[in-house]
Amino acid sequence: MRQVRSIALRKTLVISGTALALSALTGIAFAMWMDNGARIFMTLVESGLAWCF
Numbered sequence: 528m529r530q531v532r533s534i535a536l537r538k539t540l541v542i543s544g545t546a547l548a549l550s551a552l553t554g555i556a557f558a559m560w561m562d563n564g565a566r567i568f569m570t571l572v573e574s575g576l577a578w579c580f
Contacts, residue, residue, distance in 0.1 A: 560567075
């Protein structure tokens with residue numbers, strides 16, 4: 528029984544670690560977009576790639 532519990536704990540730690548890493552990367556990407564979003568959008572507008580404008 529101890530072995531099954533160890534596997535479940537390891538799987539839980541891997542899943543939670545992956546979720547934490549993905550959320551951190553998403554947060555960093557969002558922060559970078561907030562910092563440079565207007566500049567990126569205006570560059571796309573000037574080059575004709577911003578179809579939503």
